[in-house]
Amino acid sequence: MNPPTIGPGGLDRLLAGIDADRMTATVATLAGPAFTGRRAGSPGGLAARTWLDRQMAVLGAQVTTAPFEVRAVPQIHAAPEATWHDGNGSHSLVFGRAVMPHPASADLPVVRRGGLAVAGSGDPVGRWLLVPAGMSLFDAYGHADGAAGLLVARGTDPDGWHYTVLAGSDPGPLPILTLDRAIHTTMTTAAGTGVGWLAATAPIRRVDVTAANLHATWPQTSAAGVQVLLTAHFDGVGDHPGLRQPAASDNATGVAVVLEAARILAPALPEGIGLAVALLDAEEVGALGSAHHAGQLRRAGATPLVINVDGAGHLGAAAAVEAGGPVHRLLALLDQAGRHTGLSLTAGPVASDNRRYAAAGLAAVGIGAGMGGYHSPADTPERVDPATLAAVCRLVVATVWLTATSTSTLSSLIGD
Numbered sequence: 001m002n003p004p005t006i007g008p009g010g011l012d013r014l015l016a017g018i019d020a021d022r023m024t025a026t027v028a029t030l031a032g033p034a035f036t037g038r039r040a041g042s043p044g045g046l047a048a049r050t051w052l053d054r055q056m057a058v059l060g061a062q063v064t065t066a067p068f069e070v071r072a073v074p075q076i077h078a079a080p081e082a083t084w085h086d087g088n089g090s091h092s093l094v095f096g097r098a099v100m101p102h103p104a105s106a107d108l109p110v111v112r113r114g115g116l117a118v119a120g121s122g123d124p125v126g127r128w129l130l131v132p133a134g135m136s137l138f139d140a141y142g143h144a145d146g147a148a149g150l151l152v153a154r155g156t157d158p159d160g161w162h163y164t165v166l167a168g169s170d171p172g173p174l175p176i177l178t179l180d181r182a183i184h185t186t187m188t189t190a191a192g193t194g195v196g197w198l199a200a201t202a203p204i205r206r207v208d209v210t211a212a213n214l215h216a217t218w219p220q221t222s223a224a225g226v227q228v229l230l231t232a233h234f235d236g237v238g239d240h241p242g243l244r245q246p247a248a249s250d251n252a253t254g255v256a257v258v259l260e261a262a263r264i265l266a267p268a269l270p271e272g273i274g275l276a277v278a279l280l281d282a283e284e285v286g287a288l289g290s291a292h293h294a295g296q297l298r299r300a301g302a303t304p305l306v307i308n309v310d311g312a313g314h315l316g317a318a319a320a321v322e323a324g325g326p327v328h329r330l331l332a333l334l335d336q337a338g339r340h341t342g343l344s345l346t347a348g349p350v351a352s353d354n355r356r357y358a359a360a361g362l363a364a365v366g367i368g369a370g371m372g373g374y375h376s377p378a379d380t381p382e383r384v385d386p387a388t389l390a391a392v393c394r395l396v397v398a399t400v401w402l403t404a405t406s407t408s409t410l411s412s413l414i415g416d
Helices: 008-016 020-030 033-038 043-058 137-142 181-192 248-265 288-300 328-341 354-359 386-405
Strands: 062-076 082-085 090-092 099-101 108-118 128-131 149-154 176-180 197-202 204-217 226-233 273-280 305-309 319-324 345-347 364-368
Touching: 008 386, 020 033, 020 043, 020 248, 020 386, 033 043, 043 062, 043 204, 043 248, 043 273, 062 288, 108 149, 108 181, 128 137, 128 181, 128 197, 137 149, 149 181, 149 197, 176 181, 176 197, 204 288, 226 248, 226 288, 226 354, 226 386, 248 273, 248 305, 248 386, 273 288, 273 386, 288 354, 305 328, 305 354, 305 386, 319 328, 319 354, 319 386, 328 345, 328 364, 328 386, 354 364, 364 386
Parallel strands: 108 128, 128 149, 149 176, 226 273, 226 305, 305 364, 319 345
Antiparallel strands: 062 204, 082 090, 082 197, 099 176, 108 197, 204 273, 319 364
């Protein structure tokens, strides 16, 4: 295929070829039950990686896999049981809405019953301790000698779900449950009157797994000159027993945008620019996939311009952009692309893989455009806006195309 004419007309023809329906289908597939939420190292994560390998091969890419080890990934291995008694009657707590094992919890696979008390007040022995607002877990442990476990208040999302967290502290010495704030308040009141008890499990363990990134290059794009790397993480927080967590917005949407951008750009880029894609694993456990890849690039002396997409589910007033590393020229091109495509951009945190590349000294921008149902069962394909997918993809395609066609800055983009 001959590249389209360089210039705004050529870019506009590329942008017209972006297919929102194709991206929507990609999101639906990745968020489907076969991939079980795509937790790093899980069978569903492996299945997703295998499917994505095939998709990039169909696009004409040479695809390689880069495995790496990940320690202690939290895994809720059974639905927790939790019933509390307020002195008048018992109440079951619904998993995912009223109660969730805390990521720093010790594993408690069998029911433990104990009275209620407030951490720092009274005898803790054999009791479930309600941790007051403002008290850290470290301080709570200091009041918890002989306690049955700790109960921490946590807000829920607008749909009433607790959100799942995989990255964080190592497990502590006690089981810990997070409770809906209203329930935590009610139980704290009961504890203050000396009545009530809780019988609960906290079935959470840590597993060491092998994760893997997918790296794709296109032979027809130049190996010399400016190199552009498009990235998105394909892992999610994973399903829980009895709770599907599709991980549609976070981050099947980013993967869909990157695949569609590569489909448009790979056969069309002029000489002097190389295109690569990295679909990254283990972002949800500390952006470990991008840390692994950034280290590989640094050791190889490679200095690509990195565009990372994390969340393209539903655009608000503007897409958030976070810039890092020697990024001034790339940021100027991104701004130009936003103006050309009509997408408003605003500086804002995009706490994702872009930060790992920037920390390695690479020019990196992270783009985020909404995540519905963040880390919960509410993150479904139905909540993803096709127009947002298309808008973010247009931005990415335009940025790469403008990079390729800004001949006056090609030689300086790498080292600036």
